[in-house]
Amino acid sequence: MDAQAQEIRSDTLRRWGLALPAVTIITLFSILPLVVVVIYSFLAPGDFGGVRWQLSVEGWFSVLFERDIFDDTVTLSDAHLTILGRSVALSLATTVITLILGVPTAWFIATRPARQRAFWLFLITIPFWTNLLVRTIAVQEMIRSEGVFNNLFLSVGLIDAPIQMMFTNFAVLVGMAYVFLPLMVLPVYAAIEKFDFRLAEASYDLYASRLYCLRKVILPLVRPGIIAGSILVFVPSLGAYVTPRIMGGGKSMMLGNLIEMQFGQGRNWPLGAALSLTLTALVLVALVWYTRLTAGKRRG
Amino acid sequence: MQRLTLTTALVTLALPAWAEGTLNIYNFGLYTPPDLIAKFEKAYDVSVTLTEYDSNETAIAKIEAGGHGFDIVVPSAAVVPIYIEKGLLLKSDPNTMENFKHLAPDWVDVSWDPGRSYTVPYVWGTTGVMVNTDIYKGDINTSDIFLNPPEELKGKINVVPAMNDVIDMAIWSVGGESCTTDREVLKAARDKLVAAKPFWASIDYASFEKFINEDLQASVFWSGAAMRIRAENPGFAYGYPKEGFSLWQDNVAILADAQNMDNAKLFLNFIMDPENAALISTYTGYGNSIQGSEAFMSADLLAAPEMTIPEAAKAVGHFQQTCPPEIQDLYSRIWTDLTK
Numbered sequence: 349m350d351a352q353a354q355e356i357r358s359d360t361l362r363r364w365g366l367a368l369p370a371v372t373i374i375t376l377f378s379i380l381p382l383v384v385v386v387i388y389s390f391l392a393p394g395d396f397g398g399v400r401w402q403l404s405v406e407g408w409f410s411v412l413f414e415r416d417i418f419d420d421t422v423t424l425s426d427a428h429l430t431i432l433g434r435s436v437a438l439s440l441a442t443t444v445i446t447l448i449l450g451v452p453t454a455w456f457i458a459t460r461p462a463r464q465r466a467f468w469l470f471l472i473t474i475p476f477w478t479n480l481l482v483r484t485i486a487v488q489e490m491i492r493s494e495g496v497f498n499n500l501f502l503s504v505g506l507i508d509a510p511i512q513m514m515f516t517n518f519a520v521l522v523g524m525a526y527v528f529l530p531l532m533v534l535p536v537y538a539a540i541e542k543f544d545f546r547l548a549e550a551s552y553d554l555y556a557s558r559l560y561c562l563r564k565v566i567l568p569l570v571r572p573g574i575i576a577g578s579i580l581v582f583v584p585s586l587g588a589y590v591t592p593r594i595m596g597g598g599k600s601m602m603l604g605n606l607i608e609m610q611f612g613q614g615r616n617w618p619l620g621a622a623l624s625l626t627l628t629a630l631v632l633v634a635l636v637w638y639t640r641l642t643a644g645k646r647r648g
Numbered sequence: 649m650q651r652l653t654l655t656t657a658l659v660t661l662a663l664p665a666w667a668e669g670t671l672n673i674y675n676f677g678l679y680t681p682p683d684l685i686a687k688f689e690k691a692y693d694v695s696v697t698l699t700e701y702d703s704n705e706t707a708i709a710k711i712e713a714g715g716h717g718f719d720i721v722v723p724s725a726a727v728v729p730i731y732i733e734k735g736l737l738l739k740s741d742p743n744t745m746e747n748f749k750h751l752a753p754d755w756v757d758v759s760w761d762p763g764r765s766y767t768v769p770y771v772w773g774t775t776g777v778m779v780n781t782d783i784y785k786g787d788i789n790t791s792d793i794f795l796n797p798p799e800e801l802k803g804k805i806n807v808v809p810a811m812n813d814v815i816d817m818a819i820w821s822v823g824g825e826s827c828t829t830d831r832e833v834l835k836a837a838r839d840k841l842v843a844a845k846p847f848w849a850s851i852d853y854a855s856f857e858k859f860i861n862e863d864l865q866a867s868v869f870w871s872g873a874a875m876r877i878r879a880e881n882p883g884f885a886y887g888y889p890k891e892g893f894s895l896w897q898d899n900v901a902i903l904a905d906a907q908n909m910d911n912a913k914l915f916l917n918f919i920m921d922p923e924n925a926a927l928i929s930t931y932t933g934y935g936n937s938i939q940g941s942e943a944f945m946s947a948d949l950l951a952a953p954e955m956t957i958p959e960a961a962k963a964v965g966h967f968q969q970t971c972p973p974e975i976q977d978l979y980s981r982i983w984t985d986l987t988k
Contacts (some may be wrong), residue, residue, distance in 0.1 A: 395973040396730040397708070414981070427981075427988035493863055512803060515850045597850025598809055601987050609987075612705035613811045614980035615973070 382628075389621035397615045407618030411626055428606070428623075435603040436630070438521060438592075439585035443532075445525040446581050450532030451574065457533075458540035469537070472530050480527065484594050487523050488514060515597030523595040524585050531584075532577040539573020572642055579638050583631050603627050669694045671911040674711075674718040676898070677702055678856075678873075681931035688918055694911050702853050703810075711736055711903065719906035720915060722770050725897045726812070726968040728760040738902040740913055742768045747920035755897070755937035760970075767899035768916045771872070771934035774957065774965065775813040776893045778874040780865040780883045788887030789961070791817045794868055795844045802847040804865035806854045811983045812971065813894050814868055815841070820892025820964070827971035838982045851987060859884060872933030875954040886954045888961035896968040897937070929955075 389407050391399040414425040457468040475483060490496045491513040498510040513519055543566065551561045567574075589604035596602075601609070603623065610620030669692075673680065677700040685696050699718065701707045704727045710716055712734065723731050731737050742748055743756075743764045751769065761767045777793040784793075784800045792798075794805050795818060807814055816826045818841045824833030849864055856873070858864045860880045874886035900919060902912040918924055925936040926944030935955050942950060949955065957965060971979060 393973075393977075396733065397712070427984045430988045494861060512849075593852075597806075598852045599845070599848065599850055599987065601984075605987075606984070609980070609984070611709060612703070613809075613983065615976055616980065 385621045385624055389618055389625055391618050393616045393618050395615075397611070397617060399617050404618065407616070407622040410616075410619045411622050431601050431603060431606050432626075434517070434600065435586055438517065438524065438602065439582050439588075441521055442524040442528060442585045443578050443582045445521070446529050446532040447574070447578065449525070450529055450577060451536055454533050454536035454540055454573075458537055458543075465541075469534075472533050475530060480590055481594075483527060484523055484591055487526050488519075488594060491519060491522060514595070515599055517596070517600065519595040519597075520592050520600075520602075523591040524588055527591060528581045528585060531580040535576040535580060536570065536573045539570040539576075543569055575638055575641055579634060582634055586630060586634075587627055669911070670697065671695070671720070671908050671915060672697045672699070672718045673720045673915075674699050674701065674707060674716070675720075675722045676700065677853075678876075679722070679932055681927050684919075684924060684927045684931070687924070687927070688915060691918070692911065692914055694914075708736075714905070717907065718903055719908045719912040720900060721903055722898050722900050723767075724968065725758070725760045725899060726970045728767060728899055728901070729970055731901065732761070732766060736904055737766045738904045738906060738909065738912075739765050740902045740909075740916065741765055742916050742920070745913070745917040745920065747917050750920050750922055750925075750938045750940060752937045752939050758897075761899065767901045768920055769937035770898040770900045770919070771928060771932055771936050772895065772897040773871045773934040774888065774893050774895050775808075775810060775817075775868065775870055776874075776889055777887045778859070778867050778869040778877065778884055779887060780859075780862065780881075781885045782883035783865050788885055789890050790887065791821045791889035791891045791893075793866055793887065793889075794848065795821055795840055797844065797847045797866075801866045803849055804863075805848045806858070806864045806867040806869075807848055807851045808853060808868050808870070809851050810868075811979060812968070815979050815982055816894055816966070817868065817889060817892065820889075820966075826894075826966055827969050827975050829975065834978055834982065838985060841982070841986050845986060856880070870934075871954040875933035875952055878954075888958065888965070890961070890964060892964045892966055893961070894968050895965045 388399050390403060390405065392402045392404040392406065394400050410425065411428060412425055413422055414427070415422055453472075457465055457472075460468060488495075492498070493510040493512065493514065495514075497513070498507075501507045502510065513522075547565055547569070548561055551565045556564070587604045588602055589608060592600070592602040592605055598605075603626075607620050607623045607627070610616045610623065614620070671688075671694050673685075673696060675698065679700070680698055685698065688694065689696055701710070704724050707721060707723065708727065708730065711718065711721060721731075728737075748764070751764070755769050755772075756764055758764075777788060777791065779788045779793055779801070781788065783804075784798055786798055793801065794807055797805055812826075815837060818837035819826065819828060819833060822833060822836040822840060824830060824837065828834065854864060854867065856877055859867065859877045862881070869886070871886055874884065878884045878886070900916060902909060902916065906912050919928065920938055922938050922940035923944045925938035925941040928934075929936045929941065929945055930949060933949075933952070933954060
């Protein structure tokens with residue numbers, strides 16, 4: 349009895365000991381910084397950046413509301429809501445575009461003979477070798493007024509004057525879809541690769557149409573991959589900074605740019621911290637949705 | 649293993665000698681003449697590393713974070729008081745240095761560093777408008793270029809994201825003053841900016857190529873940058889808005905936690921030498937504050953319209969100010985409204 353208790357205790361100790369490095373790393377590099385951000389969001393802004401150690405909820409208040417510059421009436425912050433709305437809308441659009449382009453691509457790769465797949469996957473990962481900034485500027489070169497596309501369209505007589513594509517929401521969308529496409533292809537590919545194609549054959553044998561087979565057999569089984577891909581694209585899109593700044597020409601901000609501004613020219617760190625936490629909360633909502641979806645699948 | 653130890657020993661031996669002669673400069677982009685650096689390296693047997701930033705805000709954020717390893721920074725006049733208040737600068741007393749005698753008297757007792765205990769002038773310039781006069785034939789000495797743009801320029805205008813300069817230009821255009829507390833004026837300035845924004849292509853630190861290739865035809869811009877673009881594309885001209893334009897000076901200072909203080913002091917003294925100040929002006933297209941440097945500058949440069957403020961415009965040139973925090977808050981809210 350005593351020996352057994354002893355054994356259980358030493359077992360618990362060992363488990364704690366083994367978990368200690370992970371717990372330490374998570375506490376030091378994930379929880380503590382987050383705590384700092386939370387604390388800063390409840391302080392008053394310092395005169396020239398930084399914070400003053402004085403409790404204030406002004407930062408959180410300013411996330412959604414503003415006092416009119418003119419008469420101090422409190423209204424919903426039109427600027428912040430517009431930026432928030434744009435961030436969510438552009439991120440959703442990016443996710444849809446990468447889905448439309450990424451799923452067929454992943455399907456194509458997964459259905460090649462095993463030896464060819466490695467080559468196609470290699471092509472998908474090549475852009476990762478290049479810096480994000482360089483890739484974004486390459487896209488800019490494609491769509492600017494004197495760029496590849498405009499010159500092509502002009503030379504075949506499709507248009508008479510260059511189309512202004514740069515510095516628009518369209519440009520931001522093109523940039524983000526290009527940059528995040530591999531993040532969609534890879535998890536979807538992993539899911540399709542594991543798919544047992546004999547199941548599809550079995551459904552055909554049972555007189556399922558191609559569409560029915562896709563809907564009832566293939567999609568449910570590759571869904572986790574599609575959801576994982578969507579999360580991987582949606583989350584970084586929401587916080588994107590470089591792409592909107594370069595492709596959007598600084599004219600229409602996204603959340604990432606708004607946050608950066610508070611720590612720079614805006615000199616309002618508490619608002620920046622509160623906005624960052626708002627972004628984190630949005631990501632959390634997306635992740636909860638993800639767990640719900642995948643858990644639902646297991647139960648069903 | 650033995651080979652490895654030997655290599656390590658050699659590297660360790662070599663390190664101190666290397667560390668003795670280094671200097672790390674942190675300056676705005678495209679702002680440091682390579683020939684000046686080469687000359688300094690040769691004169692003092694020092695190896696210089698240059699790192700560049702795009703704005704005062706970027707620089708101060710990085711320096712405050714610590715661990716940057718820089719010895720020298722070049723803050724604009726309006727942010728020098730912030731650097732000093734935060735204790736980021738070394739009181740290096742440039743006013744006791746040998747070449748201080750060359751400094752033009754007008755630039756000694758300045759509001760941001762009275763008597764020059766912390767900083768040495770780098771260059772001064774103005775923020776105005778730059779226009780391609782091949783496209784637009786009208787008057788370029790007006791902020792209407794970007795606030796009420798002519799048809800030819802619509803959609804081809806850039807505005808540099810220099811928040812205070814841009815908002816100030818809008819305030820002056822509606823008859824107000826920089827850092828004003830008059831809400832009516834601020835509101836009018838905001839409305840004017842918001843109304844003009846649809847005609848702008850970008851709010852960006854646009855690269856010179858975009859203008860040289862004529863992707864963009866006009867910009868709120870810095871005088872020296874405009875001069876360098878004119879050298880590549882003579883169609884471009886620089887205008888001093890009659891409604892008001894800002895004057896500024898960037899200043900060289902040593903950081904409080906500099907690792908190479910002696911070399912940094914040598915550098916401060918070095919750039920106060922007229923011949924070296926002339927090198928800076930020649931490269932950047934901005935004026936320096938060193939007497940006698942004219943002798944080393946070309947006649948073209950001295951006569952350049954970007955460096956010579958016309959008599960008529962002098963009255964509407966305002967020196968950049970540090971706005972009080974509550975005003976700065978209003979400025980940044982106007983800016984958020986503008987770029988939302």
